[in-house]
């Protein structure tokens with residue numbers, strides 16, 4: 252589809268800068284923003300970069316890259332990473348050890364125009380303000396959360412500003428399942444409307460449980476967007492997945508077995524909460540099971556996933572087992588402390604899930620955009636649908652999408 256917006260993009264409004272510092276693998280100078288002032292969407296700008304998009308060699312950027320779950324997946328389908336960013340120094344260490352590239356730091360310190368042109372934007376943006384655990388934690392401290400949390404909530408708008416400026420052919424965003432329910436659905440609505448109405452992308456959303464590809468129950472929401480309308484289908488996942496036994500080490504070091512003190516504490520804690528009618532206890536599993544979700548807090552007591560052992564106290568997973576539980580390859584280097592490794596894998600994406608998504612995005616980008624997909628569907632005498640399992644009222648789509656009879660489901 253040819254975009255109607257023809258003007259050259261006006262550059263992103265530059266904010267006053269304080270200093271310039273050297274960071275990143277290629278020591279490229281990036282501008283420090285004094286203050287991440289609210290970004291104004293440059294809705295008249297277009298950069299129809301479709302000419303440069305080659306689905307067989309997608310250029311992608313890895314935002315909030317953590318330890319590179321998105322990167323492994325997109326590289327597996329032939330993609331080339333052209334930019335990465337994460338401000339956590341331990342994640343940067345792991346990333347550098349595995350990909351030979353030190354990610355740029357805080358996304359607020361990067362000028363949007365300095366980010367290279369790309370075909371796909373990937374980002375598992377920080378989920379704490381939106382996760383159930385994060386929300387209740389912040390509430391109990393009397394702090395605001397979600398979009399009211401200026402520090403973290405704004406990160407979505409950093410993504411939106413990059414999409415607006417670079418107009419990638421597609422994006423894949425990941426977040427916790429609770430994103431949809433946060434603040435009575437308002438948070439999700441702001442995100443969804445920004446991506447669709449403000450930025451003009453066609454957005455498909457789905458909650459995917461990784462348990463069909465790894466032995467872990469891990470539900471995450473994925474938002475896949477296309478600059479032009481694309482016939483996209485979420486990949487199909489098998490009903491039955493592998494069991495924990497397939498990833499366990501035969502002889503883990505004794506230090507992973509719980510001490511008597513911790514095991515007694517966890518049992519007492521669970522009993523107390525059970526008596527009070529709460530379901531929060533430890534999760535004891537065997538090789539025949541699927542685990543609960545590995546969290547970034549696993550290093551604290553490991554209580555959500557404890558492996559039963561004959562004649563001994565249960566043990567926690569080793570970092571290598573966590574890597575496997577997240578679908579990382581055996582060749583993936585673990586270079587940080589156990590504490591950091593648990594945190595990094597608990598924050599990550601399940602690689603085979605993203606790999607399947609990446610393949611589906613590539614397939615969609617190979618299909619004709621806009622009108623052509625329209626024709627296929629018209630032949631089938633079906634209206635075009637934006638595939639979304641949104642529970643709340645449909646948003647109004649911009650005129651150009653309405654013309655193509657877009658409806659939400």
Ligand SMILES: C[S@@+](CC[C@H](N)C(=O)[O-])C[C@H]1O[C@@H](n2cnc3c(N)ncnc32)[C@H](O)[C@@H]1O
Nearest residue numbers: 315316317318320337338339357358375599600
């Ligand atoms: C949910 S994790 C994403 C993990 C990643 N998808 C992976 O596969 O490992 C979110 C990441 O965002 C990073 N982050 C948070 N705020 C940031 C900021 N302002 N700039 C850059 N990175 C940030 C955190 O350090 C964390 O690694």
